[in-house]
Amino acid sequence: MAQKNWQVRRLAAALGAEITGVTLADTDDSEKAAIRDLLHEHKVIFFPGQHMAAGDHVEFGRFFGPLEGHPNLKDRNAAEHPELFRLEASSGGIADEWHTDLTFQAQPALMSILNMKKCPDVGGDTMWTSLFAAYEGLSPPLKEMCDGLSALHDAHPHDRSDRMAIHPLVRIDPESGRKALYVNEHFTRRIVEMRAQESDLLLGYLTKWVQQPAFTVRYNWTEGTICMWDNRYTQHYVVNDFVGERVIERVTVMGDRPVGNRPRWAPWPDGGRGSAMYRHDRQLSRFLRSQASEEAAE
Numbered sequence: 001m002a003q004k005n006w007q008v009r010r011l012a013a014a015l016g017a018e019i020t021g022v023t024l025a026d027t028d029d030s031e032k033a034a035i036r037d038l039l040h041e042h043k044v045i046f047f048p049g050q051h052m053a054a055g056d057h058v059e060f061g062r063f064f065g066p067l068e069g070h071p072n073l074k075d076r077n078a079a080e081h082p083e084l085f086r087l088e089a090s091s092g093g094i095a096d097e098w099h100t101d102l103t104f105q106a107q108p109a110l111m112s113i114l115n116m117k118k119c120p121d122v123g124g125d126t127m128w129t130s131l132f133a134a135y136e137g138l139s140p141p142l143k144e145m146c147d148g149l150s151a152l153h154d155a156h157p158h159d160r161s162d163r164m165a166i167h168p169l170v171r172i173d174p175e176s177g178r179k180a181l182y183v184n185e186h187f188t189r190r191i192v193e194m195r196a197q198e199s200d201l202l203l204g205y206l207t208k209w210v211q212q213p214a215f216t217v218r219y220n221w222t223e224g225t226i227c228m229w230d231n232r233y234t235q236h237y238v239v240n241d242f243v244g245e246r247v248i249e250r251v252t253v254m255g256d257r258p259v260g261n262r263p264r265w266a267p268w269p270d271g272g273r274g275s276a277m278y279r280h281d282r283q284l285s286r287f288l289r290s291q292a293s294e295e296a297a298e
Contacts, residue, residue, distance in 0.1 A: 003034055010042070014130040015234065016217030017042040020049075024226055025056040032063045035228070039111065040175070044128045044217065044229040044236075051224035052115055054081050054249060061113045061251035068254050089124070089246035096240040097157075098129065098211055099186030101231050101252065104155040106165045109231040110255030114248050119221040123242030127218045131180035131233045134210040135170060138181070146170050146206070148264030151183055152190040152284050161283065166192060168260025169206075173233065180233045182258060183207055190284050193265040210235060231255065 006021045019038065024047055027035070039045055052060070058081050061067050067083035102108045135143065147170045155163040169191065171182035185207040191199035218239075219227070229236065232255060267288055 003031055008038065011046075011219070012217035014133040014215045014217065015043040015128060016045075016219070018046045018048065020047070022047065024050050024060055025052055027060070029063065032060070036064060039228050039230055043130060043132075043234050044219075044227065046219060047226040047228075048222055049224050050115075050226045052226055054084055057081075057113065057115050057226075057249060058083050058251055061253060064113075065110055065253040065255075067251050083251050085250045085252070087248050087250070089242075096238050097186045098207070098235045098237045099184045100131075100182070100235050103153040103167065103182075103184060103187045104160075104163045104165055107257050108165075108167075108255050110253045111231050112229055112250055112252050114227040114229075114250045116221045116223055116225045116227070116247075117249055118245050118247040119223055120242040120244040120246060123239065124246045125218050125220050125239045126227075127216050127237045127239065128229060128234050129210050129212075129216045129236075131171070131182060131210060131235065132173075132178050133215040134212075135179045135181040137212070137215070138209070143170075143179075146181065147179070147261055149194070150192045150260075150263045151188050151203070152192055153187040154189050154283065155187070156189070157186055164283070167258045168263075170260050171232065171258045172260050174259055178233075181206060181210055182260070183210070184235050192267045192284060193263055195268060211237075232258070 003022065006019055009018045009020075011017060017038065019035075022031070022035075024035075035045070058067065061083070100108065101112060135146075138146065149169040150166050151169050153165050153167060154161050167182055169181070169183060171180045172178070173180065183203060183206050188203060188207065190196070191202060194202065231252075267284065
């Protein structure tokens with residue numbers, strides 16, 4: 001619940017709110033807990049005009065859980081604060097593909113807290129989509145089928161295809177019981193229980209489905225804005241339509257293992273046949289073998 005002098009303005013029907021009347025660097029634990037409640041309600045929240053120093057940014061993030069730098073992308077600017085990840089648009093790396101952060105890990109990120117240090121006058125907006133709204137918008141037969149499937153995610157966009165995890169296709173929020181469609185075009189490679197062709201068709205549909213405007217919010221940045229998003233139940237996308245520098249600093253709060261219903265079918269890797277599609281089959285087979293070996297050793 002918002003504190004007495006805070007103003008909360010919803011930005012879209014599906015998710016998103018802008019909050020003013022608070023200085024994040026000066027918040028006490030009870031106010032931080034109220035911010036966590038607002039994040040759970042709105043999924044992505046914005047605090048303009050904060051101009052937060054790096055040390056305050058890291059300290060604020062620590063309240064919400066353990067922090068970790070990016071596991072694959074090295075940050076040359078964060079020697080003083082290794083938990084802080086800095087990204088400059090002039091150096092590339094714009095995340096202009098819909099994704100949920102770090103889904104190739106067994107325990108993906110819980111939330112991210114972004115500090116917009118420098119942004120262009122026009123362009124460079126970020127969009128978020130609600131994975132709750134995406135699941136709830138599916139037809140009943142498709143909901144039922146998705147609720148019995150799982151998917152392989154990997155870090156191929158970071159040149160680390162060896163980093164993989166399998167997660168439920170439908171993630172369940174343990175607090176509310178709501179279900180979210182947990183696939184993204186950046187990291188999700190293969191539906192485990194389907195043939196390669198079937199997986200390719202269904203994933204293509206679902207990853208486009210989550211991008212519908214009715215599920216999204218778009219934010220126009222100003223320098224000094226702090227943004228927090230719930231990484232478990234959202235995806236985001238940077239609109240790469242700008243000229244000039246765009247500099248962010250981000251801390252990532254580490255998460256828990258995604259929870260969903262158990263798959264209703266056994267894995268179905270087809271085996272390698274040379275194409276990129278079947279490469280994902282071989283990848284899945286390797287991952288399943290490694291899991292079996294780990295379980296046998298325990």
